[in-house]
Amino acid sequence: xxxxxxxxxxxxxxxxxxxxxxxxxxxxxxxxxxxxxxxxxxxxxxxxxxxxxxxxxxxxxxxxxxxxxxxxxxxxxxxxxxxxxxxxxxxxxxxxxxxxxxxxxxxxxxxxxxxxxxxxxxxxxxxxxxxxxxxxxxxxxxxxxxxxxxxxxxxxxxxxxxxxxxxxxxxxxxxxxxxxxxxxxxxxxxxxxxxxxxxxxxxxxxxxxxxxxxxxxxxxxxxxxxxxxxxxxxxxxxxxxxxxxxxxxxxxxxx
Numbered sequence: 115x116x117x118x119x120x121x122x123x124x125x126x127x128x129x130x131x132x133x134x135x136x137x138x139x140x141x142x143x144x145x146x147x148x149x150x151x152x153x154x155x156x157x158x159x160x161x162x163x164x165x166x167x168x169x170x171x172x173x174x175x176x177x178x179x180x181x182x183x184x185x186x187x188x189x190x191x192x193x194x195x196x197x198x199x200x201x202x203x204x205x206x207x208x209x210x211x212x213x214x215x216x217x218x219x220x221x222x223x224x225x226x227x228x229x230x231x232x233x234x235x236x237x238x239x240x241x242x243x244x245x246x247x248x249x250x251x252x253x254x255x256x257x258x259x260x261x262x263x264x265x266x267x268x269x270x271x272x273x274x275x276x277x278x279x280x281x282x283x284x285x286x287x288x289x290x291x292x293x294x295x296x297x298x299x300x301x302x303x304x305x306x307x308x309x310x311x312x313x314x315x316x317x318x319x320x321x322x323x324x325x326x327x328x329x330x331x332x333x334x335x336x337x338x339x340x341x342x343x344x345x346x347x348x349x350x351x352x353x354x355x356x357x358x359x360x361x362x363x364x365x366x367x368x369x
Contacts, residue, residue: 206234
């Protein structure tokens with residue numbers, strides 16, 4: 115049983131008939147899994163989760179998910195759940211019922227459990243789920259989820275920029291790539307893979323900022339060794355430049 119199949123089985127065993135649909139999205143479908151890619155799954159359920167159900171999902175995912183990816187093919191798993199009536203009809207901000215990701219592992223290993231919270235990040239996630247259109251259980255996502263209006267997608271991704279910048283030193287590769295993808299999405303209205311967004315942004319970046327994004331793209335695609343110490347003086351100016359472009363685009367879109 116693959117990690118994807120095992121995660122689907124875990125969700126269905128834990129939540130039973132409350133499961134409306136389970137969907138694959140992200141890198142697996144936007145150009146293929148890369149060395150550092152997660153397996154991204156999104157589930158829609160009918161009822162809020164009980165404490166016992168949350169605990170069972172967390173315990174199962176702590177066993178199923180790994181970071182970093184291993185040579186045997188095991189990868190980090192990211193699982194997001196929503197209650198259907200909390201996202202359909204669409205409203206902003208949407209509400210996340212449950213989320214597991216490896217960046218939360220330490221909290222969950224200490225016994226913390228995810229709580230339902232408003233989550234603007236669901237706007238790009240739902241957009242990607244609808245674009246991927248890949249059900250692993252249940253009907254196609256377009257029969258379950260409402261489309262996200264362009265203005266809500268834009269304000270959701272812009273709202274996440276300050277948190278990204280705060281993680282620049284600790285998660286450099288991912289932040290560098292995500293800034294490029296936010297820029298592309300605001301400019302074009304499309305959501306694509308991190309490496310495709312990097313290609314788009316590299317053609318538009320001033321030459322001085324290209325080495326940072328080019329290196330992040332290479333590491334993402336090939337799994338090459340990261341050398342941020344060497345590029346360190348260039349990372350901050352790159353991030354400031356792209357964040358500035360994003361701010362201008364966001365202002366134009368809201369005008």
